[in-house]
Amino acid sequence: MSTLLSFTALGLFTGAAYAIAASGLVLTYTTTRVFNLAHGAIGMVMAFVYWQLSVAWGLPIWAALGLVLLVIAPLFGIVIERVMMRGLGDAPVSVGLVVTVGLFVGLIGVAQAFWPPRARTVDQFFGRAGVTVGDAHISYHSLLTIALSMVVAGGLYVLLNRTRIGAAMRASVDNPELLGLFGGRPQRVSMASWAIGAASGALAGILLTPVLSLDYYELTLLVINAYAAAMLGRLRSLPLTFVGAMVLGLLQSYAVGYLPSSELLQGFRAVIPTLMLFGVLLFVPQARLRVGQVKGIVSAPVPSLRRSVTAGLVLVGVVAAATPLLPADLVMLASIALIYGMVMLSLVLLTGYGGHVSLAQLTFVGIGAMVLAKLDSPSVFALVVAALAAAAVGALIALPVLRLTGLYLALATLAFGQLMDKLVFQAPFAFGFNESLTAQRLRLLGLEFGTEQAYLVLIAICFAGMAVGLLALRRGRIGRLLLAMRDSPAACGTLGLSLRWFRVGLFAASAGMAGFAGALLAGLRQTVAATDFQVFASLPLLLLAVVCGVTSVTGALTGGFLLMLLPLTQSEYPALAGVVYLIIGFGAVGLGRDPNGLANQLFRLGGWLRSQSWWPRRSYEPPLTASAPAEEVPSGVA
Amino acid sequence: MALLDVADVTVRFGGVTAVDGASISAEQSRITGLIGPNGAGKTTLFNVITGLQPPTAGTVRLGGRNLARWPPSRRARAGMGRTFQRLEAFGSLTVRENVLVAREIHQGVKGLLRGSGSRVDELLERVGISGYAAHRADAVPTGVARLLEMARVLAIDPRLLLLDEPSSGLDESETAAFGALLRELAAEDRTILLVEHDMDLVMSVCDVIHVLEFGRIIASGTPEEIRADTRVQEAYLGAEPASATGGQP
Structure with a gap:
């Protein structure tokens, strides 16, 4: 009693x-x-x-x-x-x-x-003073x-x-x-x-x-x-x-x-x-669609298929050429940066195009890593299963929040991340408490990617492929629909789009991309532990994605690079650990209203450089006014 | 029987009653006007009809079916389409893409297989904004954006059209063309509910008019009856200075 x-x-x-x-x-x-x-x-x-x-x-x-x-x-x-x-x-x-x-x-x-x-x-x-009732203090x-x-x-x-x-x-x-x-x-x-x-x-x-x-x-x-x-x-x-x-x-x-x-x-x-x-x-009734949201976010330029494929090939080529010259620790860092870049790409889809926020993206990375390590098979099949598992979990999170607005979805992800941290990842059937799992590197069509160098090239290929695919999606029907939904959910609703299932699909796709990156990360590190995927670390990830530009591949790449530097800075200069968070946090407060972030400044710089008289011009290049409007960088940033 | 039947709808926001037991109906293939001073509750009533705002009380019926608890998307698929007073164009898409998206939403999975392009160009032509097709929707003049919303809603082929101040921002000749378009649409068997401040347009195109003031319907009838109604005259004469000082939000 x-x-x-x-x-x-x-x-x-x-x-x-x-x-x-x-x-x-x-x-x-x-x-x-x-x-x-x-x-x-x-x-x-x-x-x-x-x-x-x-x-x-x-x-x-x-x-x-x-x-x-x-x-x-x-x-x-x-x-x-x-x-x-x-x-x-x-x-x-x-x-x-x-x-x-x-x-x-x-x-x-x-x-x-x-x-x-x-x-x-x-x-x-x-x-310690108080009252004592029976034996209870x-x-x-x-x-x-x-x-x-x-x-x-x-x-x-x-x-x-x-x-x-x-x-x-x-x-x-x-x-x-x-x-x-x-x-x-x-x-x-x-x-x-x-x-x-x-x-x-x-x-x-x-x-x-x-x-x-x-x-x-x-x-x-x-x-x-x-x-x-x-x-x-x-x-x-x-x-x-x-x-x-x-x-x-x-x-x-x-x-x-x-x-x-x-x-x-x-x-x-x-x-x-x-x-x-x-x-x-589960029991909260259907949310209302709001009229009068901010619309027409200035978007980062979307390159044509040819340009994106070219850029992807250049990236892979540069990485392949530079890798043999790099010391081992730099190879490792470059690999991590590209993998984080892929996680950032998953946020480009979800946040940049879709206007939704996940506060636990790293948890999906963790799921991908865990599934790959558990499958213990260095095959493409394992990679795909890891991505699908993360996507399935993503869909599961989005389901209960189906009828609600993006806010509830984002908050549910935070709660979900904490749940995975405390209950699942540390459990014996997952990573284990204070333990780690080992993973193998991929073997593909008889090719082995056992060395760090070979694995980096593989990662670069995956990043480029994911980026080209994402941009292709953006230019097509689904990309249009995503932007329409982001600009005005109310108009989409009154035009007959049921936002529920569309959102579940979007969320699952983004989680799947993050899981794919996680599976690659497991192969890279070869040992992964629960502490690698703590929910709190998802927040700087999101902020860096936004600060660097969550609407473009360039932004994702920059974000991946900075996120790779984050733990490095904090371990080199422990005194600055707090200050780094402070800068990222308030940087996001300042830049949060412009989702194109730093990448947009880079595009502008590029545009300015190209407009200079000394910039080399190809002779067949059409005059600027004739280029397609969609590929122009809009000058006014909202 | 009326295609749209709104009965005793009330909406309260905190302590403010925006719509107070309003009942209106829109007959098949007719143009029904809904007029009233600023803040009378017209847009709120539109939001109730399209499912964006659950009413505190009252019912909305479309073709006899009670729409309570239907989400906006289901109402749209049942044939209801609307435009917005505060424009809801997809600003980061081009004018043409705006209409294309609407068409693709309307066609659903089938739309993935069939092209929608030619129909979209027809619609842009019909409302008269083909010249702006490649412009970003947040960079066109208000009048064009209103016509864009019109083209976009027509892309889902609605049998009931709810138009929220569609002619503001249009010049005189554009308004005249717009009035003709409304007549054409009614002749195509579409039912139109029109919220409009341009009295000349309302009086010339509407078959029936409802007058809303402080959330209540104070008069309903043909344009001639409304014009002759003393309460409407009072409401409008009394309301003009108030709306001028209150201003647009």
């Missing part, structure tokens, strides 16, 4: 903290239509600030708490809203996601730069958290339903233009909701820190728990969000208390939010 009581109290405490975090998330989402993926990261940074004030500088607890909750966090929220988020609610979902993922990764960079890794503890409020800290969650829930309820700005907030949920017409001030509403949102993240972070320890990732991933809780109320209803949070907290607590402690169930507790999330997603 007393165990039940203890676990119930613990569950209510965790649930209460989730409820506080989740209500802030729901508030910002409903009022500004920006789902703040960095919600947990804000809580994490604010918990560090609180530690700095109260522990490092010795401020009284009430002063530190007051400063963080009433001054620093709200100001931070306002600054974020003004600088990064304004107007994002009307932008395509993918842009909003990329910008908040940028903030997410950037804030982890900030935390690592200001508070380098070492043990830091924050005590519970009131120390319930700390005042837990009771305070539960009370605070009710205060927050009640406060928000009163704010939304009994105040003028609350009414404006509710109106702006459905129709911000209408709110403007009726004399409301959408900007003030959105600033207020970001301020409150940041403060709620901070409060949840501070309350959870004594239990979770002050860690960059644990608190940051709190956003998944908050999201799972909020989904019960479809990201709208605060009372249901509160219920969802409490259910989640209790489930997690009871799982610890009552599930047998077998190896398989070890990771189970951590994935309860994800399981609950998928459970809830």
Whole structure:
């Protein structure tokens, strides 16, 4: 009986903290239509600030708490809203996601730069004091958290339903233009909701820190728990969000208390939010199509078939010619860069052309690598099976989210990535806990690609083939349809396109490409482990893809190269580890609105070079005005 | 019987009621007008009919079938097509590709085997924008973009056309040609529901007109009846200054 009581109290405490975090998330989402993926990261940074004030500088607890909750966090929220988020609610979902993922990764960079890794503890409020009921000890800290969650829930309820700005907030949920017409001030509403949102993240972070320890990732991933809780109320209803949070907290607590402690169930507790999330997603009704999204994104130029094939042959030729001259470690790095380039190509299809976002692309790479290693056969057949397996899993993820918008799909991928991390990849039937799998290099038509050099040439051929195929797809019927769907899902819907299955196919194709790259990676490294494919690493991958240009092959190649450099830089200069994230994160915040990224600047440079008088011209080249408009680089970038 | 029958539709956004128990119908092969001042709820009603906005209450029937819970794509395949007041052209495609995509969506899997090109060129010709075929859709004048939406929706061969302010951005001669096009389409047995601010156009082409104000239907009848209706005159005279100061969002 007393165990039940203890676990119930613990569950209510965790649930209460989730409820506080989740209500802030729901508030910002409903009022500004920006789902703040960095919600947990804000809580994490604010918990560090609180530690700095109260522990490092010795401020009284009430002063530190007051400063963080009433001054620093709200100001931070306002600054974020003004600088990064304004107007994002009307932008395509993918842009909003990329910008908040940028903030997410950037804030982890900030935390690592200001508070380098070492043990830091924050005590519970009131120390260990509490009440004892029977054998169960319930700390005042837990009771305070539960009370605070009710205060927050009640406060928000009163704010939304009994105040003028609350009414404006509710109106702006459905129709911000209408709110403007009726004399409301959408900007003030959105600033207020970001301020409150940041403060709620901070409060949840501070309350959870004594239990979770002050860690960059644990608190940051709190956003998944908050999201799972909020989904019960479809990201709208605060009372249901509160219920969802409490259910989640209790489930997690009871799982610890009552599930047998077998190896398989070890990771189970951590994935309860994800399981609950998928459970809830299955029952969420059809989402609406939005009218009035941003349209006509300036696209990167699409080369003709001849040009893309030529470029592919040049790439393979250069690689084949240079490989014998390169030292072994450079060969390895070049191979990794090209494989990452293929992963980036999978994002070109999904995000660049399709306008959808995957926050766990590396997980699909991991699935491909795992399947290839498990098949233990160096054949093309194994490569294809690995790609198909990743595609099948991709389709499985997209299925429950079939009826919903791209936002839910992206968030489901994040939850899925975490599930694979904690429950599947480390399991004995997969990579194994702290173990690795071995893989063989491909044998093809009697040719062996056993050496690093030969394997690099093979990888270059695969990259070129994938790129040529992707561009061919882009020029054809499916490419047109993808762009149409990205530009205006509402118009596609009213023209009779059922977006559901199309999206599942798109997502599966992208996951399959990533899985293919993963299978090649396994062959390259020859040993692969679960730690190679952690979900968190998918985020810098996505950000680099966007920063480098997620609409073009050039961007993918650049992105693959930079992603290869990332761990290298971090191991060479450990002090800069955080700063690198900071640059990538805020780079994405800055460039997130232009999906053509750095590649577009390269194209412009190329165009400028060609326009110069000293540029060598072929005699038969037609004058510039006669070239096909589709191949021109548009000068104005939206 | 009316092809489209909208009964007692109400839509509330938070505390604001955008459509308040509106009932309208559109008869087969007729042009039905839907007019009203800015913010009267016309576009919201269109969104309800096409399935983009679930109504708080009320029903929409097409050919007698209740469309509740039908997604927009199913309504389109049942023969419903629309244009948008705030243009929803596929901006990163060319004008021709916009229509081509619509045709390909309409043909579905069969479209993969058959070419759609000649029909697309006919449509561009018909609405009079062949000259812009190779231009990117986000780089053409508003009038052309409106006609593009018209060509695009015709590519799915709808029996019910919902047109949301299709003539704004057109000059006088273009508007006259557009009016003739609407008449032709009605003669081809298509049913048209037209939201329009150009009163001359509405009065000259519509067979029946519904007047919406503050989300309610305040009058329905032939153009002559509407013109003579005192409530409509009041609503319009009262509404003009308000819409001028309120402005477009």
